[in-house]
Amino acid sequence: MYIQAVTLFGEMFRSITEHGVTGRALQRGLWQFDAVNPRQFADNKLGYIDDRPFGGGPGMIMMAEPLQAAIHAAKSQQNGRVIYLSPQGAPLTHRKAAELAKLDGLILVCGRYEGIDERLLTSSIDEEISIGDFVVSGGELPAMMLMDAVLRLIPGVLGDADSAGQDSFANGLLDCPHYTRPIEFQGMAVPAVLRSGNHALIAEWRLEQALRRTLLRRPDLLAERELTPEESRLLRKIRQEERD
Numbered sequence: 001m002y003i004q005a006v007t008l009f010g011e012m013f014r015s016i017t018e019h020g021v022t023g024r025a026l027q028r029g030l031w032q033f034d035a036v037n038p039r040q041f042a043d044n045k046l047g048y049i050d051d052r053p054f055g056g057g058p059g060m061i062m063m064a065e066p067l068q069a070a071i072h073a074a075k076s077q078q079n080g081r082v083i084y085l086s087p088q089g090a091p092l093t094h095r096k097a098a099e100l101a102k103l104d105g106l107i108l109v110c111g112r113y114e115g116i117d118e119r120l121l122t123s124s125i126d127e128e129i130s131i132g133d134f135v136v137s138g139g140e141l142p143a144m145m146l147m148d149a150v151l152r153l154i155p156g157v158l159g160d161a162d163s164a165g166q167d168s169f170a171n172g173l174l175d176c177p178h179y180t181r182p183i184e185f186q187g188m189a190v191p192a193v194l195r196s197g198n199h200a201l202i203a204e205w206r207l208e209q210a211l212r213r214t215l216l217r218r219p220d221l222l223a224e225r226e227l228t229p230e231e232s233r234l235l236r237k238i239r240q241e242e243r244d
């Protein structure tokens with residue numbers, strides 16, 4: 001996958017191109033990255049890329065032309081989907097990340113200031129995505145969150161292909177509790193079933209814990225999920241226990 005970021009702060013992306021599983025995957029050629037700086041496309045000598053908002057109001061707005069020229073330059077390198085990160089976008093979900101992971105490329109447009117000229121959205125953006133209902137100072141961190149969520153779903157990136165499948169949300173549920181050594185910590189022991197070696201029981205325990213956690217913390221996720229017969233049975237048992 002070829003990912004380009006249209007951004008004033010390309011250096012920020014080192015945090016995922018030079019570290020961790022995403023950094024190793026880049027070195028192994030599983031994806032490629034380039035930053036495209038709209039400032040190099042500003043048609044004035046001083047490189048202005050933002051200006052005051054029509055109608056007044058605080059802050060500055062990023063001008064459409066330098067961004068459009070930067071997106072045009074990125075599109076001359078690949079035919080990637082152009083995504084704008086903003087609080088006004090559609091919520092990023094595991095399902096959306098899985099859809100994006102199938103594409104050959106992405107062009108991620110990172111806004112700064114108070115946002116971008118609306119006409120750029122109409123002319124050059126394929127999709128607007130939000131990583132949550134909050135505002136941060138620029139689209140770069142949201143872009144990196146999206147990149148990480150997408151890249152880990154690309155076969156080979158995580159190495160142990162299975163771990164992405166066991167993620168929270170991968171199966172529409174929150175993750176189960178995890179434990180490692182020591183067996184006893186601060187007077188709390190590891191649940192005996194996890195040391196029983198009985199893999200069927202362990203799998204059932206993990207599913208029950210995931211269902212219990214999802215029911216208690218995120219019942220909205222359960223509302224939209226098809227349940228297998230085993231999940232329905234476990235959920236009935238959990239609901240009964242919660243009533244007792």
Ligand SMILES: NC(=O)c1ccc(NCc2cccc(O)c2)nc1
Pocket residue numbers: 085086087111112113114115116129130131132133134135136137138139142
């Ligand atoms: N929730 C998000 O995905 C998200 C995305 C970007 C961002 N900051 C830059 C920006 C861009 C556009 C408008 C705007 O108000 C702020 N903050 C949060």
